[in-house]
Amino acid sequence: xxxxxxxxxxxxxxxxxxxxxxxxxxxxxxxxxxxxxxxxxxxxxxxxxxxxxxxxxxxxxxxxxxxxxxxxxxxxxxxxxxxxxxxxxxxxxxxxxxxxxxxxxxxxxxxxxxxxxxxxxxxxxxxxxxxxxxxxxxxxxxxxxxxxxxxxxxxxxxxxxxxxxxxxxxxxxxxxxxxxxxxxxx
Amino acid sequence: xxxxxxxxxxxxxxxxxxxxxxxxxxxxxxxxxxxxxxxxxxxxxxxxxxxxxxxxxxxxxxxxxxxxxxxxxxxxxxxxxxxxxxxxxxxxxxxxxxxxxxxxxxxxxxxxxxxxxxxxxxxxxxxxxxxxxxxxxxxxxxxxxxxxxxxxxxxxxxxxxxxxxxxxxxxxxxxxxxxxxxxxxxxxxxxxxxxxxxxxxxxxxxxxxxxxxxxxxxxxxxxxxxxxxxxxxxxxxxxxxxxxxxxxxxxxxxxxxxxxxxxxxxxxxxxxxxxxxxxxxxxxxxxxxxxxx
Numbered sequence: 001x002x003x004x005x006x007x008x009x010x011x012x013x014x015x016x017x018x019x020x021x022x023x024x025x026x027x028x029x030x031x032x033x034x035x036x037x038x039x040x041x042x043x044x045x046x047x048x049x050x051x052x053x054x055x056x057x058x059x060x061x062x063x064x065x066x067x068x069x070x071x072x073x074x075x076x077x078x079x080x081x082x083x084x085x086x087x088x089x090x091x092x093x094x095x096x097x098x099x100x101x102x103x104x105x106x107x108x109x110x111x112x113x114x115x116x117x118x119x120x121x122x123x124x125x126x127x128x129x130x131x132x133x134x135x136x137x138x139x140x141x142x143x144x145x146x147x148x149x150x151x152x153x154x155x156x157x158x159x160x161x162x163x164x165x166x167x168x169x170x171x172x173x174x175x176x177x178x179x180x181x182x183x184x185x186x
Numbered sequence: 187x188x189x190x191x192x193x194x195x196x197x198x199x200x201x202x203x204x205x206x207x208x209x210x211x212x213x214x215x216x217x218x219x220x221x222x223x224x225x226x227x228x229x230x231x232x233x234x235x236x237x238x239x240x241x242x243x244x245x246x247x248x249x250x251x252x253x254x255x256x257x258x259x260x261x262x263x264x265x266x267x268x269x270x271x272x273x274x275x276x277x278x279x280x281x282x283x284x285x286x287x288x289x290x291x292x293x294x295x296x297x298x299x300x301x302x303x304x305x306x307x308x309x310x311x312x313x314x315x316x317x318x319x320x321x322x323x324x325x326x327x328x329x330x331x332x333x334x335x336x337x338x339x340x341x342x343x344x345x346x347x348x349x350x351x352x353x354x355x356x357x358x359x360x361x362x363x364x365x366x367x368x369x370x371x372x373x374x375x376x377x378x379x380x381x382x383x384x385x386x387x388x389x390x391x392x393x394x395x396x397x398x399x400x401x402x403x404x405x406x407x408x409x410x411x412x413x414x415x416x417x418x419x420x421x422x423x424x425x426x427x428x429x430x431x432x433x434x435x436x437x438x439x440x441x442x443x444x445x446x447x448x449x450x451x452x453x454x455x456x457x458x459x460x461x462x463x464x465x466x467x468x469x470x471x472x473x474x475x476x477x478x479x
Contacts, residue, residue, distance in 0.1 A: 037379040037395050069388060072231045073379040074343035078352040087344070094235040108387025116232035120244070124226045126195045135386060143389065150424055154200060157463040161199045168224050169247075172294040176243045179290045183239040186283055 008056035015053045018092040019085040032076035042066035062097045068104040124167030190257035191219035194266035201416035203460025207445035208262040228269035245273035250298040258303040264340035264415035271304040271347040325453025327366030334372040334408040338418040342377045365451035375402045382417035396425040409471045411441045440468035
């Protein structure tokens with residue numbers, strides 16, 4: 001038996017808003033899932049995430065491992081015969097899962113979003129080696145050897161920066177971060 | 187013809203050859219690029235999950251700078267293009283979002299009115315500059331060069347930002363055909379995802395998706411894979427060894443940017459186009475084609 005509380009109702013209202021109401025027209029054909037390049041490694045398919053979100057099953061949707069393997073390719077939205085903005089739903093679910101503290105089973109994605117964003121705060125642009133190193137350090141150095149080998153090859157070709165590039169207006173970036181800190185949604 | 191050029195972080199590091207070749211082509215054609223002053227990172231796909239408003243603000247700062255410079259933005263990078271164009275679309279369509287973003291921008295003495303257009307270099311070359319004019323400047327047509335075009339997702343998928351058909355785009359094909367290359371059929375895979383975004387944290391996903399594309403490419407048998415996206419380029423080029431190890435088939439196909447081939451056809455020296463910067467070198471095949479002339 002499913003029970004829906006008021007929090008779930010406001011969740012339904014939000015997902016309708018972020019998809020410009022299009023989610024209500026989903027007729028569960030599954031084209032989003034069949035086109036999704038990572039649906040084979042998802043525990044809950046995009047099609048199911050759509051209907052579960054509409055039903056207000058917030059906790060189950062936000063606990064889903066699928067959010068962290070979505071590669072934001074937007075094929076789902078591109079192929080939807082009903083014009084459902086399913087990519088907007090995915091973006092919003094990822095965001096909500098993060099701000100509500102649903103920690104993904106694989107830390108990698110979250111660590112990437114985190115260190116990437118912090119890198120922008122620090123320099124205004126990203127310095128890839130620093131981001132990758134942070135992820136590797138926090139995930140038991142898995143893949144570090146391959147990274148180092150690849151970096152050396154790219155370095156030889158002049159395709160890796162050895163120092164970060166900081167913008168002149170870095171204070172402006174800091175102000176924007178501060179101004180919008182904890183801003184839960186658009 | 188003058189644009190504000192937003193290179194983006196990748197073009198200052200792992201995709202320097204795209205920056206070099208794209209700028210060289212524009213210079214040769216007389217397309218004036220003024221770098222977007224003190225641009226910041228577009229946020230890729232990493233900022234939005236953390237803070238959606240911040241994503242809009244970061245892109246709005248770049249748009250506001252371009253607006254002040256009085257120019258439209260051109261990007262080569264597919265990710266910068268997607269983020270800037272999507273932010274621009276939403277900021278124009280949604281007054282509430284624009285006000286909220288401008289409130290943050292005011293704190294740094296900026297404002298964005300929505301006057302800037304965001305274009306990809308492919309659009310600039312085909313729509314603004316014109317294929318006819320490119321044809322007139324051809325120095326060395328790339329006759330005999332067989333290529334496949336690979337577009338990936340960011341330029342083609344989203345209904346509000348895409349520059350061409352999401353399943354079978356042709357904007358890059360028409361340029362390459364114009365400069366004499368033979369574009370082999372690859373329509374079933376042109377916009378399949380390479381898995382690039384998962385590269386930093388689930389490289390098994392990237393490997394599988396890139397392997398599918400490389401396997402299909404091998405069957406078609408091109409001399410080169412041509413792309414317009416830094417993430418696609420790096421996924422397809424750097425995964426080939428791992429694909430061989432994990433999936434047991436060898437490819438060794440160079441993956442280049444369309445700008446490098448256009449540059450060669452316009453007579454720009456290979457060095458100035460970053461042709462020597464690839465891990466799988468396109469130089470032997472290009473030399474072979476040129477020596478036949």
